[in-house]
Amino acid sequence: MNQPLLEVKDISLSFKGVKAISNVSFQVQEGELFSIIGPNGAGKTSIFNSISQVYRPQEGDIFWKGNSISGQRPDTVAGLGIARTFQNIELFPHMTVLENLLLGRHVRMKRSWLAGALWFGPAKKEEMEHRLAVEDIIDFLEIEEWRKHPVALLPYGFQKRVELGRALAMNPELLLLDEPVAGMNLEETEDMARFILDIRRELGISMILVEHDMSLVMDIADRIMVLDFGQKISEGTPEQIQKDPAVIAAYLGDEEGLALDTD
Amino acid sequence: MRGRPNLYTSYASESRIFPTRTQQVGIGIALVLLLLMPFDLPIVDQIPLIRFLGDNSWLRIVNRMFIFCIAALGLNILSGLGGQVSLGHAFFMGVGAYTAVLVGGPSTSSLWGWGLPIWIWLPASGVVAALVGILVAPAAVRVRGLYLAITTLGLVFIGLHLSRVFPEIAGPGSLGRKWPKLEIRIWKEENPFLDFSSDGHWFWFDITDNQKTYYFLLALLIIFSLCAANLARTRTGRALAAIRDQDVAAEIMGVPETKYKTIAFAISSFYAGVAGALAASFVGQVPPEQWDLILSVEFVAILLIGGMGRISGALAGTFFVVLSPRFVEEIIEWMTEQAEGNGTFSGMWDGIISLGSGDFGIISVSETALGYPIPYSSLDEIIYGLLIVVFMLFEPLGLYGIWTNIRNYWKGWPFSY
Secondary structure: OOOEEEEEEEEEEEEEEEEEEEEEEEOOOOOEEEEEOOOOOOOOHHHHHHOOOOOOOEEEEEEEHHHEOOOOOHHHHHHHHHHOOOOOOOOOOOEEEEHHHHHHHHOOOOOOHHHHHHHOOHHHHHHHHHHHHHHHHHHOOOOOHHHOOOOHHHHHHHHHHHHHHHHHHOOEEEEEEEEOOOOOOOOHHHHHHHHHHHHHHHHHOOOOEEOOHHHHHHHOOOEEEEEOOOOEEEEEEEHHHHHHHHHHHHHHHHHHHHHHHOO | OOOOOOOOOHHHOOOOOOHHHHHHEEEEEEHHHHOOOOOOOOOOOOOOOHHHHHHHHHHHHHHHHHHHHHHHHHHHHHHHHHHOOOOOOHHHHHHHHHHHHHOOOOOOOOOOOOOHHHHHHHHHHHHHHHHHHHHHHHOOOOOOOOHHHHHHHHHHHHHHHHHOHHHHOOOOOOOEEEEEEEOOOOOOOOOOOOOOOOOOEEEEEEHHHHEEEEEEEEHHHHHHHHHHHHHOOHHHHHHHHHHHHOOHHHHOOOHHHHHHHHHHHHHHHHHHHHHHHHHHHHHEEEEEHHOOOHHHHHHHHHHHHHHHOOOOHHHHHHHHHHHHHHHHHHHHHHHHHHHHHOEEEEEEEEEEEEOOOOOOOOOOOOOOOOOEEEEEEEHHHHHHHHHHHHHHHOOHHHHHHHHHHHHHHHHHHHHHH
8 A cells, every 4th residue: 555645643632621633543545535524523623723733633643645744834734735725714805816816826936025026027927827827726616707806705605616726726735625515505516516526537636525515425525534522433435434333323313312312 | 990998918917006008097197297296387286186286385295295105105014914003113213213323324422323325324224124123023923903003012112212221323312313314425425426405406407405305205105115016916915915814824825924924024114214214314303202102103094094905095095194284274274364354255264263362263273262262283183083083984994995986986887886
C-alpha cells in the first residue's frame, strides 16, 4: 500500500471537560473521496479544525504525505495544499467574488507589498497570470455573472459555490468540504454534487466530505467514517456502512433507547 | 453603424485604477483643474461653490489639506483596508515630524540636528515612523476593536511624554522648534537647488511660495494615492481586506495574520510619518502638544465621513473636514454682509446673525454678544460634531456611500433598480 495523502493518528481533542474527539484515526488516499458522517456534535467539524490546525489536538498526530503537521500555523497548512470550505459560509463579505477567489490564490502568489505598491512590472504580471487561473474556476463553477458582485449580496447557494471556488483557487491537493449542500434545495444540491464529481474527475483532487445529506454521501463517497460523540464507530464503503448495526443505533437510537422511549 | 461598444479586451485593461472612458476623462479634467488651481483664473472664480478653486487665498488651507490627505490615506490602509482601528495616528505623525527635525534641522547649543537635505529627511521620517510601527505591532496585533483603539491611544501619551524628556529634539517647553523648510538641496550648500518656501520666478511667470508648495505637495499626494491604490488591488491589499472581514478564515486560506497586520502598521505609519514631517515643515514651528488625541480622532472622523476602505473616500473626507470650517466662515461672512445691508432679505439674516450686544440672533459674530448665541468661532466645531453624528446615523458608508447611491440611481434610471 502506498503512502496515504493524509493520515490522522489517534487524535484526541477536549475543551475543558468536553471531549470533542477521542482517539480517532483514519487515512485518506490520493484521489479518494472520503466522507465523515455522524449526528450533530459528533466532532466532524472539530476534525476539520484539527487538520487546519485551528484547534490543536492534545493527543495524537496528523501526517501530511508522511510529515507531521501538528503545531504548524493554519496559514502554513494552507500553503501545503489543504483547502477547505466552512459549514457557515466564511467568505469575505465586503470583497467581490473575484477578490475572494484571488485571495484563494494568495498562497500561490509570491510578490511582496513593495512590488504591489509599484504595480508595473512583476506585480502586474503575477496578477494577470492568477487572474487567468481564477477565470478558469469562475468558468468551471458557472458564476460568470457574479464576478464583480460583493459576495454579501449573493444568494446563499451561490455563496456556497464561491466558497468552493475560493478553496479550489488554492490549487489544493486535499479539499475539506464542510456540509457543502446544507440548506440547499434539490436542484442546488444536484449542481453541487456535479461540481464535486467534476472536481474529482477533472482536477483529480482528493476530498474529505462532511455532510448530513445521506443520499448524497452514499451516492458519491468512496469510503465513509462514522463518528458518534467524538468516537469512531464505523468505517467502510457505503454498502458496509448502511448495514452496520452500530451506525443504525447511532442514528436511530439502539434498542435500549427505543425501549426507554416506548415506556 | 456606431461600431463596437466599449468592451474590455484584456484583464489588464479591466484592472486599471480608472477602467472606464468616463472615469479617464473625468480624472483628466480634474488634473487640469488641479494644475491651474493655484492661479487666479478668470472664469473659474465666477462659478459659485467651486469659486475658491480660482482664488489664491485658499491655497494655504488647500496645501494643509494635501498633507492631511497623505496621512488619511495611511490610516485608510490600516483601518479601512485592514480593519484595525487606531487612535495612534497622531503619534506616528509626531515621530515623522521629529525625525525630520532631527535629521534636517539646524544644530545649536541646546538643540540636536544634522542639517541634512530634504531627500534624506523626508524619506527618513517615513522610514523611522514605519520602524516604530513595526516595534509597536507585536503588542497591537494581539488585540482588536476597541481594545486596539485604547492600546494605540496609549501611544499618543507616550509620545507627549517623550517630547518632554528630550527637549534637545522637541524644542523648549510648549514653543517647539523651527523645522527645516521645504527646500531641495543637493547637500548642505547655502542656496537651495529648488525651494518651495519663498517667492520666486519659474519659467516666464512669478510664483509665490504657496503656489510652489502646492505643486510639490500635489505631486507627492498623487504618488502616495497611486501607491495606496496599487496596494489595495494586489495581493497585500486583498490579504488585509480578508483579515478585516474574517480573520480566522483568512488564516485558514493561507494569510499569515500577524505578518500582514505588521505590514499594515508599517505602511500606515510610513504615510503618517511623511505627512507629519510635511505638516511640521509647512507650518514652520510646532509645539509637541499638536500631536495629540484630537488630531488622531480627526483622522478617524475623516475616514468615517469619507467612507472606510476607499481611497476616494479618504480624499473626499479630508477635503470635507479640512475645508468645511473655511466654508462655514465664508457663509457666515456672507450672511453678516447681508444682515448689515439693506437688501430684501436682510431682516431674515439679521434674525440669524447677532451683530452686537443688543442684537438678537443665533450665531454671534461679535465679542460683546456672548451668552445665548453660538459664538462664531466654535461654530465649525459644532458643525463638525453634528456631521459625524449625521453620517453615522444616515450614511455609515460616508461620502463614498452617497456617491455609489447616486451612481446606481442614474445607472438604472428611469427604473428603480
